[in-house]
Amino acid sequence: MGKKKSEKQESKDVSTEERIKEAARQVFTKKGYAATRTRDIAEAAGLNLALLNYYFRSKEKLFEIVMMEKVQALFGVIAPVLNDEESSLEEKIERLVHNYLDMLMKNPDLPLFVLSEIRYQPEDLARRLQVGKLLRESVLVKQLRERKKNIHPLHFIMNLLGMTLFPFVGRPMFQHGAGLGQKEFEALMEERKKLIPKWIDAMLGVR
Amino acid sequence: MGKKKSEKQESKDVSTEERIKEAARQVFTKKGYAATRTRDIAEAAGLNLALLNYYFRSKEKLFEIVMMEKVQALFGVIAPVLNDEESSLEEKIERLVHNYLDMLMKNPDLPLFVLSEIRYQPEDLARRLQVGKLLRESVLVKQLRERKKNIHPLHFIMNLLGMTLFPFVGRPMFQHGAGLGQKEFEALMEERKKLIPKWIDAMLGVR
DNA sequence: AAGTATTTTAATCAAATGATTAAAAATTAA
DNA sequence: TTAATTTTTAATCATTTGATTAAAATACTT
16 A cells, blocks of 8 residues: 555655545544544545545544544653653653643644543553553652652642643633633743743642 | 423423433533434433434534533532632632532533533633633632732633643543542542642742 | 556445434323 | 324434445556
8 A cells, every 4th residue: 555656756745645644633633533524534635535445444544543643742742751760850840841832832732632532442542652651650750759758649740731731721711711812822831831840849849 | 392391290200301401411421512423312311312303403402502501510610709709819719629629520521521512612602601701800810910910810720720620631541541540539639629729829929 | 568556536335314204192271 | 071282203314424336547567
Protein backbone atom coordinates (compact mmCIF):
# COMPACT_ATOMS: atom_id res chain seq x y z
CA MET A 1 0.00 0.00 0.00
CA GLY A 2 2.08 2.92 -1.27
CA LYS A 3 5.15 0.90 -0.24
CA LYS A 4 6.56 0.72 -3.71
CA LYS A 5 6.17 4.38 -4.46
CA SER A 6 9.37 6.01 -5.66
CA GLU A 7 11.30 8.22 -3.29
CA LYS A 8 10.96 11.01 -5.78
CA GLN A 9 7.19 10.97 -5.56
CA GLU A 10 7.19 11.29 -1.81
CA SER A 11 9.53 14.21 -1.68
CA LYS A 12 7.64 16.09 -4.35
CA ASP A 13 3.98 15.77 -3.37
CA VAL A 14 2.02 15.16 -0.27
CA SER A 15 0.81 11.60 -0.60
CA THR A 16 -2.85 10.73 -0.74
CA GLU A 17 -2.48 8.83 2.49
CA GLU A 18 -1.06 11.85 4.23
CA ARG A 19 -3.73 14.15 2.82
CA ILE A 20 -6.39 11.91 4.24
CA LYS A 21 -4.66 11.75 7.60
CA GLU A 22 -4.29 15.50 7.79
CA ALA A 23 -7.93 16.05 6.92
CA ALA A 24 -8.89 13.41 9.46
CA ARG A 25 -6.83 15.11 12.17
CA GLN A 26 -8.70 18.33 11.61
CA VAL A 27 -12.19 17.00 11.22
CA PHE A 28 -12.02 14.43 14.02
CA THR A 29 -10.60 17.07 16.36
CA LYS A 30 -13.37 19.47 15.50
CA LYS A 31 -16.34 17.12 15.48
CA GLY A 32 -15.27 14.05 17.44
CA TYR A 33 -15.44 10.51 16.12
CA ALA A 34 -19.19 9.94 16.22
CA ALA A 35 -20.25 13.14 14.50
CA THR A 36 -17.60 12.91 11.82
CA ARG A 37 -18.72 11.31 8.55
CA THR A 38 -16.23 9.75 6.23
CA ARG A 39 -17.62 12.14 3.61
CA ASP A 40 -16.55 15.10 5.75
CA ILE A 41 -12.98 13.86 5.76
CA ALA A 42 -12.98 13.15 2.03
CA GLU A 43 -14.28 16.66 1.34
CA ALA A 44 -11.75 18.25 3.63
CA ALA A 45 -9.02 16.33 1.83
CA GLY A 46 -10.46 17.13 -1.60
CA LEU A 47 -10.42 13.41 -2.42
CA ASN A 48 -12.81 10.68 -3.43
CA LEU A 49 -14.73 9.07 -0.59
CA ALA A 50 -13.73 5.51 -1.51
CA LEU A 51 -10.07 6.32 -0.89
CA LEU A 52 -10.62 6.32 2.83
CA ASN A 53 -11.46 2.63 2.80
CA TYR A 54 -8.81 1.87 0.20
CA TYR A 55 -6.02 3.37 2.35
CA PHE A 56 -7.29 2.84 5.88
CA ARG A 57 -9.94 0.11 5.58
CA SER A 58 -12.39 1.77 7.93
CA LYS A 59 -13.32 4.98 9.62
CA GLU A 60 -12.46 3.33 12.89
CA LYS A 61 -8.95 2.39 11.88
CA LEU A 62 -8.29 5.88 10.60
CA PHE A 63 -9.50 7.27 13.87
CA GLU A 64 -7.22 4.98 15.86
CA ILE A 65 -4.21 6.33 14.04
CA VAL A 66 -5.24 9.91 14.65
CA MET A 67 -6.14 9.24 18.25
CA MET A 68 -2.78 7.63 18.98
CA GLU A 69 -1.04 10.67 17.55
CA LYS A 70 -3.14 13.00 19.62
CA VAL A 71 -2.66 11.11 22.85
CA GLN A 72 1.06 10.98 22.16
CA ALA A 73 1.02 14.73 21.50
CA LEU A 74 -0.75 15.35 24.79
CA PHE A 75 1.44 13.16 26.97
CA GLY A 76 4.64 13.02 24.97
CA VAL A 77 5.69 16.50 26.03
CA ILE A 78 5.62 15.68 29.68
CA ALA A 79 7.28 12.23 29.79
CA PRO A 80 10.92 13.28 29.33
CA VAL A 81 10.52 16.13 31.79
CA LEU A 82 8.89 13.97 34.45
CA ASN A 83 11.61 11.32 34.14
CA ASP A 84 14.71 13.50 34.09
CA GLU A 85 17.00 12.30 36.90
CA GLU A 86 19.20 15.35 36.77
CA SER A 87 16.82 18.22 37.41
CA SER A 88 15.23 19.43 40.61
CA LEU A 89 11.52 19.42 41.31
CA GLU A 90 11.32 23.15 40.70
CA GLU A 91 13.19 22.89 37.43
CA LYS A 92 10.89 20.14 36.25
CA ILE A 93 7.80 22.15 37.04
CA GLU A 94 9.11 25.22 35.21
CA ARG A 95 10.11 23.24 32.18
CA LEU A 96 6.94 21.24 32.09
CA VAL A 97 4.68 24.27 32.35
CA HIS A 98 6.66 26.14 29.75
CA ASN A 99 6.83 23.32 27.21
CA TYR A 100 3.26 22.26 27.79
CA LEU A 101 1.80 25.72 27.38
CA ASP A 102 3.86 26.27 24.24
CA MET A 103 2.49 23.06 22.78
CA LEU A 104 -1.07 23.78 23.90
CA MET A 105 -1.06 27.25 22.42
CA LYS A 106 -0.39 25.61 19.07
CA ASN A 107 -3.00 22.91 19.67
CA PRO A 108 -5.66 24.50 21.85
CA ASP A 109 -8.29 21.90 21.00
CA LEU A 110 -6.13 18.92 21.86
CA PRO A 111 -6.86 18.35 25.56
CA LEU A 112 -10.61 18.43 25.31
CA PHE A 113 -10.57 16.23 22.24
CA VAL A 114 -8.38 13.59 23.87
CA LEU A 115 -10.12 13.65 27.23
CA SER A 116 -13.47 13.50 25.55
CA GLU A 117 -12.70 10.61 23.23
CA ILE A 118 -10.67 8.68 25.77
CA ARG A 119 -13.90 8.02 27.67
CA TYR A 120 -14.86 5.42 25.11
CA GLN A 121 -11.72 3.28 25.22
CA PRO A 122 -9.65 4.37 28.16
CA GLU A 123 -7.79 1.19 29.10
CA ASP A 124 -6.17 0.56 25.79
CA LEU A 125 -4.80 4.03 25.23
CA ALA A 126 -3.64 4.67 28.73
CA ARG A 127 -1.89 1.31 28.91
CA ARG A 128 -0.15 1.65 25.58
CA LEU A 129 1.28 4.98 26.52
CA GLN A 130 2.19 3.84 30.01
CA VAL A 131 0.49 6.84 31.52
CA GLY A 132 0.49 4.91 34.78
CA LYS A 133 4.24 5.05 34.94
CA LEU A 134 4.18 8.82 34.63
CA LEU A 135 1.48 9.33 37.21
CA ARG A 136 2.72 6.76 39.71
CA GLU A 137 6.42 6.16 39.31
CA SER A 138 8.13 9.04 37.59
CA VAL A 139 11.06 10.92 39.08
CA LEU A 140 8.79 13.89 39.64
CA VAL A 141 6.42 11.79 41.72
CA LYS A 142 9.31 10.52 43.80
CA GLN A 143 10.47 14.06 44.35
CA LEU A 144 6.98 15.11 45.39
CA ARG A 145 6.80 12.25 47.88
CA GLU A 146 10.05 13.31 49.48
CA ARG A 147 8.97 16.93 49.63
CA LYS A 148 5.51 16.38 51.08
CA LYS A 149 5.26 13.12 52.95
CA ASN A 150 1.72 13.59 54.22
CA ILE A 151 0.03 14.47 50.98
CA HIS A 152 -0.60 12.07 48.11
CA PRO A 153 1.54 13.20 45.15
CA LEU A 154 -1.44 12.82 42.85
CA HIS A 155 -2.84 15.99 44.38
CA PHE A 156 0.01 18.00 42.96
CA ILE A 157 -0.17 16.24 39.64
CA MET A 158 -3.86 17.10 39.47
CA ASN A 159 -3.12 20.70 40.34
CA LEU A 160 -0.26 20.99 37.89
CA LEU A 161 -2.18 19.43 35.02
CA GLY A 162 -5.36 21.22 36.04
CA MET A 163 -3.78 24.67 36.03
CA THR A 164 -2.03 23.97 32.75
CA LEU A 165 -4.74 22.14 30.85
CA PHE A 166 -7.98 23.43 32.25
CA PRO A 167 -7.93 26.87 30.60
CA PHE A 168 -7.88 25.03 27.28
CA VAL A 169 -10.49 22.50 28.31
CA GLY A 170 -12.75 25.35 29.44
CA ARG A 171 -11.88 27.63 26.57
CA PRO A 172 -15.28 27.58 24.83
CA MET A 173 -16.82 28.58 28.14
CA PHE A 174 -14.34 31.34 28.79
CA GLN A 175 -14.63 32.64 25.25
CA HIS A 176 -18.37 32.76 25.06
CA GLY A 177 -19.07 33.19 28.72
CA ALA A 178 -16.51 35.76 29.65
CA GLY A 179 -16.00 37.28 26.20
CA LEU A 180 -12.37 36.26 26.28
CA GLY A 181 -10.81 36.96 22.87
CA GLN A 182 -7.99 35.08 21.28
CA LYS A 183 -5.40 37.75 22.05
CA GLU A 184 -6.48 38.07 25.64
CA PHE A 185 -6.45 34.30 26.12
CA GLU A 186 -2.93 34.06 24.75
CA ALA A 187 -1.74 36.86 26.96
CA LEU A 188 -3.14 35.08 30.00
CA MET A 189 -1.37 31.89 28.98
CA GLU A 190 1.95 33.72 28.65
CA GLU A 191 1.48 35.09 32.14
CA ARG A 192 0.68 31.63 33.43
CA LYS A 193 4.01 30.29 32.24
CA LYS A 194 5.59 32.35 35.00
CA LEU A 195 2.79 32.27 37.53
CA ILE A 196 2.04 28.56 37.65
CA PRO A 197 5.51 27.54 38.91
CA LYS A 198 5.19 30.23 41.57
CA TRP A 199 1.79 28.96 42.62
CA ILE A 200 2.97 25.38 42.77
CA ASP A 201 5.89 26.52 44.88
CA ALA A 202 3.55 28.30 47.26
CA MET A 203 1.39 25.19 47.51
CA LEU A 204 4.39 23.07 48.29
CA GLY A 205 5.10 25.48 51.12
CA VAL A 206 1.71 25.02 52.75
CA ARG A 207 1.90 23.12 56.01
CA MET B 1 -49.35 16.75 25.45
CA GLY B 2 -49.87 15.29 28.88
CA LYS B 3 -51.35 18.66 29.85
CA LYS B 4 -54.75 17.30 30.72
CA LYS B 5 -53.50 14.40 32.77
CA SER B 6 -55.14 14.16 36.18
CA GLU B 7 -53.13 15.09 39.22
CA LYS B 8 -53.71 11.65 40.63
CA GLN B 9 -51.93 9.99 37.78
CA GLU B 10 -48.85 12.08 38.18
CA SER B 11 -48.45 11.48 41.84
CA LYS B 12 -48.89 7.72 41.43
CA ASP B 13 -46.59 6.83 38.54
CA VAL B 14 -43.60 8.24 36.85
CA SER B 15 -44.92 9.75 33.67
CA THR B 16 -43.83 8.52 30.28
CA GLU B 17 -42.35 11.91 29.57
CA GLU B 18 -40.24 11.78 32.69
CA ARG B 19 -39.13 8.21 31.97
CA ILE B 20 -37.87 9.31 28.61
CA LYS B 21 -36.10 12.29 30.06
CA GLU B 22 -34.39 10.24 32.72
CA ALA B 23 -33.23 7.69 30.18
CA ALA B 24 -32.02 10.51 27.96
CA ARG B 25 -30.06 12.08 30.80
CA GLN B 26 -28.22 8.83 31.34
CA VAL B 27 -27.59 7.85 27.77
CA PHE B 28 -26.65 11.30 26.48
CA THR B 29 -24.27 11.74 29.39
CA LYS B 30 -22.62 8.43 28.69
CA LYS B 31 -22.41 8.55 24.92
CA GLY B 32 -22.75 12.19 23.94
CA TYR B 33 -25.31 13.51 21.50
CA ALA B 34 -23.88 12.23 18.25
CA ALA B 35 -23.28 8.65 19.32
CA THR B 36 -26.63 8.33 21.05
CA ARG B 37 -29.40 6.78 18.98
CA THR B 38 -33.01 7.41 19.77
CA ARG B 39 -33.33 3.64 20.02
CA ASP B 40 -30.80 3.60 22.84
CA ILE B 41 -32.93 6.02 24.82
CA ALA B 42 -36.13 4.11 24.13
CA GLU B 43 -34.50 0.88 25.28
CA ALA B 44 -33.09 2.49 28.39
CA ALA B 45 -36.55 3.80 29.17
CA GLY B 46 -38.23 0.50 28.33
CA LEU B 47 -40.57 2.31 25.98
CA ASN B 48 -41.56 2.30 22.37
CA LEU B 49 -39.27 4.24 20.04
CA ALA B 50 -42.05 6.35 18.52
CA LEU B 51 -42.79 7.90 21.92
CA LEU B 52 -39.68 9.97 21.73
CA ASN B 53 -41.03 11.88 18.77
CA TYR B 54 -44.56 11.94 20.18
CA TYR B 55 -43.42 13.63 23.41
CA PHE B 56 -40.37 15.60 22.31
CA ARG B 57 -40.70 15.94 18.53
CA SER B 58 -37.03 15.28 17.82
CA LYS B 59 -33.84 13.89 19.23
CA GLU B 60 -32.40 17.38 19.10
CA LYS B 61 -35.17 18.94 21.17
CA LEU B 62 -34.84 16.24 23.77
CA PHE B 63 -31.14 16.87 23.92
CA GLU B 64 -31.63 20.60 24.38
CA ILE B 65 -33.74 19.99 27.45
CA VAL B 66 -31.17 17.63 28.94
CA MET B 67 -28.29 19.91 28.07
CA MET B 68 -29.91 22.92 29.71
CA GLU B 69 -30.39 20.91 32.87
CA LYS B 70 -26.81 19.76 32.84
CA VAL B 71 -25.38 23.20 32.25
CA GLN B 72 -27.58 24.54 35.01
CA ALA B 73 -26.35 21.75 37.27
CA LEU B 74 -22.75 22.60 36.52
CA PHE B 75 -23.00 26.34 36.98
CA GLY B 76 -26.00 26.65 39.26
CA VAL B 77 -24.04 25.58 42.32
CA ILE B 78 -21.55 28.36 42.00
CA ALA B 79 -23.72 31.36 41.14
CA PRO B 80 -25.18 32.08 44.60
CA VAL B 81 -21.82 31.63 46.23
CA LEU B 82 -20.03 33.93 43.80
CA ASN B 83 -22.64 36.64 44.23
CA ASP B 84 -23.04 36.66 48.00
CA GLU B 85 -22.41 40.19 49.20
CA GLU B 86 -22.07 39.18 52.82
CA SER B 87 -19.23 36.69 52.83
CA SER B 88 -15.51 37.21 52.56
CA LEU B 89 -13.35 35.98 49.71
CA GLU B 90 -12.04 33.13 51.84
CA GLU B 91 -15.51 32.11 52.92
CA LYS B 92 -16.69 32.05 49.36
CA ILE B 93 -13.83 29.87 48.26
CA GLU B 94 -14.41 27.40 51.06
CA ARG B 95 -18.12 27.19 50.43
CA LEU B 96 -17.71 26.96 46.68
CA VAL B 97 -15.15 24.17 46.83
CA HIS B 98 -17.18 22.27 49.36
CA ASN B 99 -20.52 22.55 47.55
CA TYR B 100 -18.99 21.94 44.18
CA LEU B 101 -17.11 18.84 45.17
CA ASP B 102 -20.20 17.46 46.90
CA MET B 103 -22.20 17.95 43.75
CA LEU B 104 -19.47 16.56 41.50
CA MET B 105 -19.03 13.45 43.59
CA LYS B 106 -22.68 12.69 42.84
CA ASN B 107 -22.31 13.58 39.18
CA PRO B 108 -18.74 12.76 38.25
CA ASP B 109 -19.45 12.65 34.51
CA LEU B 110 -21.07 16.06 34.40
CA PRO B 111 -18.13 18.40 33.70
CA LEU B 112 -16.66 16.47 30.82
CA PHE B 113 -20.07 15.97 29.29
CA VAL B 114 -20.94 19.67 29.43
CA LEU B 115 -17.54 20.93 28.34
CA SER B 116 -17.46 18.43 25.53
CA GLU B 117 -20.93 19.18 24.16
CA ILE B 118 -20.71 22.92 24.71
CA ARG B 119 -18.13 23.05 21.92
CA TYR B 120 -20.88 22.64 19.37
CA GLN B 121 -23.12 25.50 20.46
CA PRO B 122 -21.25 27.59 22.95
CA GLU B 123 -22.76 31.04 22.46
CA ASP B 124 -26.35 30.14 23.12
CA LEU B 125 -25.80 28.20 26.32
CA ALA B 126 -23.29 30.51 27.86
CA ARG B 127 -25.43 33.55 27.14
CA ARG B 128 -28.63 32.06 28.47
CA LEU B 129 -27.01 31.18 31.74
CA GLN B 130 -25.21 34.49 31.95
CA VAL B 131 -21.92 32.76 32.62
CA GLY B 132 -20.27 36.01 31.64
CA LYS B 133 -21.68 37.73 34.66
CA LEU B 134 -20.19 35.12 36.94
CA LEU B 135 -16.78 35.18 35.32
CA ARG B 136 -16.53 38.94 34.82
CA GLU B 137 -18.73 40.76 37.32
CA SER B 138 -19.50 38.63 40.36
CA VAL B 139 -18.75 39.74 43.89
CA LEU B 140 -15.97 37.15 44.03
CA VAL B 141 -14.31 38.71 41.00
CA LYS B 142 -14.51 42.14 42.59
CA GLN B 143 -12.97 40.77 45.75
CA LEU B 144 -10.17 39.17 43.76
CA ARG B 145 -9.45 42.47 42.01
CA GLU B 146 -9.14 44.25 45.31
CA ARG B 147 -6.91 41.57 46.75
CA LYS B 148 -4.52 41.24 43.81
CA LYS B 149 -4.48 44.37 41.73
CA ASN B 150 -1.72 43.26 39.36
CA ILE B 151 -3.10 39.90 38.37
CA HIS B 152 -6.16 39.34 36.18
CA PRO B 153 -8.88 37.75 38.35
CA LEU B 154 -9.55 35.19 35.63
CA HIS B 155 -6.30 33.52 36.63
CA PHE B 156 -7.72 32.64 40.01
CA ILE B 157 -11.03 31.61 38.54
CA MET B 158 -9.18 29.26 36.22
CA ASN B 159 -7.18 27.86 39.09
CA LEU B 160 -10.17 27.45 41.32
CA LEU B 161 -12.29 25.77 38.67
CA GLY B 162 -9.30 23.83 37.40
CA MET B 163 -8.45 22.34 40.77
CA THR B 164 -12.06 21.55 41.47
CA LEU B 165 -13.21 20.28 38.08
CA PHE B 166 -10.12 18.86 36.48
CA PRO B 167 -9.84 15.68 38.54
CA PHE B 168 -13.29 14.78 37.23
CA VAL B 169 -12.51 15.84 33.68
CA GLY B 170 -9.38 13.72 33.77
CA ARG B 171 -10.94 10.88 35.70
CA PRO B 172 -10.84 8.27 32.91
CA MET B 173 -7.15 8.99 32.55
CA PHE B 174 -6.44 8.81 36.26
CA GLN B 175 -8.47 5.63 36.62
CA HIS B 176 -6.95 3.73 33.79
CA GLY B 177 -3.60 5.43 33.72
CA ALA B 178 -2.81 5.53 37.38
CA GLY B 179 -5.01 2.66 38.52
CA LEU B 180 -7.00 5.00 40.72
CA GLY B 181 -10.00 3.14 42.11
CA GLN B 182 -13.35 4.63 43.04
CA LYS B 183 -12.63 4.61 46.76
CA GLU B 184 -9.22 6.13 46.36
CA PHE B 185 -10.58 8.84 44.07
CA GLU B 186 -13.29 9.76 46.55
CA ALA B 187 -10.78 9.90 49.38
CA LEU B 188 -8.64 12.28 47.37
CA MET B 189 -11.66 14.49 46.68
CA GLU B 190 -12.52 14.63 50.37
CA GLU B 191 -8.99 15.74 51.10
CA ARG B 192 -9.22 18.38 48.40
CA LYS B 193 -12.21 19.99 50.10
CA LYS B 194 -9.80 21.13 52.78
CA LEU B 195 -6.65 21.48 50.73
CA ILE B 196 -7.93 23.59 47.84
CA PRO B 197 -8.92 26.58 49.97
CA LYS B 198 -5.48 26.40 51.60
CA TRP B 199 -3.76 26.30 48.23
CA ILE B 200 -5.79 29.22 46.91
CA ASP B 201 -4.89 31.13 50.04
CA ALA B 202 -1.21 30.41 49.50
CA MET B 203 -1.50 31.57 45.89
CA LEU B 204 -3.17 34.79 46.95
CA GLY B 205 -0.18 35.31 49.20
CA VAL B 206 2.37 35.09 46.42
CA ARG B 207 3.95 38.43 45.58
C1' DA C 1 5.31 -0.70 -26.16
C1' DA C 2 3.03 -4.26 -23.70
C1' DG C 3 2.05 -6.26 -19.43
C1' DT C 4 1.33 -5.75 -14.63
C1' DA C 5 0.25 -3.39 -10.49
C1' DT C 6 -1.62 0.39 -8.07
C1' DT C 7 -4.59 4.23 -7.49
C1' DT C 8 -8.70 6.66 -8.36
C1' DT C 9 -13.48 7.22 -9.61
C1' DA C 10 -18.49 7.12 -9.50
C1' DA C 11 -22.03 4.27 -8.76
C1' DT C 12 -24.10 1.23 -5.81
C1' DC C 13 -25.06 -1.40 -1.71
C1' DA C 14 -26.65 -2.95 2.93
C1' DA C 15 -27.53 -1.38 7.13
C1' DA C 16 -28.62 2.08 10.30
C1' DT C 17 -31.00 6.23 11.79
C1' DG C 18 -34.45 9.81 13.03
C1' DA C 19 -38.88 10.32 11.94
C1' DT C 20 -43.70 9.27 10.30
C1' DT C 21 -47.94 6.70 9.90
C1' DA C 22 -52.15 4.39 10.90
C1' DA C 23 -54.38 1.63 13.87
C1' DA C 24 -55.10 -0.25 18.41
C1' DA C 25 -55.40 0.59 23.18
C1' DA C 26 -56.12 3.42 27.02
C1' DT C 27 -57.95 7.37 29.19
C1' DT C 28 -61.05 11.10 29.74
C1' DA C 29 -65.30 13.65 29.08
C1' DA C 30 -70.13 14.00 28.41
C1' DT D 1 -72.34 3.86 28.06
C1' DT D 2 -70.87 6.28 24.13
C1' DA D 3 -68.00 9.63 22.13
C1' DA D 4 -63.90 12.12 22.10
C1' DT D 5 -59.20 12.53 23.12
C1' DT D 6 -54.75 10.97 24.17
C1' DT D 7 -51.26 7.55 24.34
C1' DT D 8 -49.03 3.59 22.65
C1' DT D 9 -47.64 0.27 19.24
C1' DA D 10 -45.39 -1.89 15.29
C1' DA D 11 -44.58 -1.23 10.84
C1' DT D 12 -42.82 1.59 7.49
C1' DC D 13 -40.46 5.39 5.40
C1' DA D 14 -36.88 8.60 3.53
C1' DT D 15 -32.50 9.70 4.23
C1' DT D 16 -27.93 9.01 5.61
C1' DT D 17 -23.82 6.42 6.48
C1' DG D 18 -19.71 3.38 6.17
C1' DA D 19 -18.41 0.35 3.01
C1' DT D 20 -18.04 -2.24 -1.48
C1' DT D 21 -17.66 -2.82 -6.39
C1' DA D 22 -16.05 -2.69 -11.04
C1' DA D 23 -14.06 -0.12 -14.31
C1' DA D 24 -11.09 3.62 -15.76
C1' DA D 25 -6.90 5.96 -15.11
C1' DT D 26 -2.27 6.14 -13.73
C1' DA D 27 2.10 4.38 -12.53
C1' DC D 28 5.51 0.94 -12.63
C1' DT D 29 8.10 -3.06 -14.63
C1' DT D 30 9.94 -5.76 -18.27
